[in-house]
Amino acid sequence: MEYIYAAMILHTTEQDINEENVTKILEAAGADVDESRVKALIAALEDVDIEEAMETTAMAAAPAAAAPAAEAAAEEEEVE
Numbered sequence: 392m393e394y395i396y397a398a399m400i401l402h403t404t405e406q407d408i409n410e411e412n413v414t415k416i417l418e419a420a421g422a423d424v425d426e427s428r429v430k431a432l433i434a435a436l437e438d439v440d441i442e443e444a445m446e447t448t449a450m451a452a453a454p455a456a457a458a459p460a461a462e463a464a465a466e467e468e469e470v471e
Contacts (some may be wrong), residue, residue, distance in 0.1 A: 394413065394428055395432070397412075398441070400416055400440070402441045410430060413429050414429055427465065444465060
């Protein structure tokens, strides 16, 4: 997961998402860097619109995050 986070940090800070930058972030975080995983990440992200992917993921996660709160409210009403 740390490889994805490194790519997201680079995207958010408007830096190039390349092997060198991903490796620098991972090393700064104290992670053990596997160069083959870095290369695979860069290759996988080549044709990906990261902004769109982040928005889609955030929108999908929002209803899931709200579900436990709705359940808790329903349980409170039953108790009363």
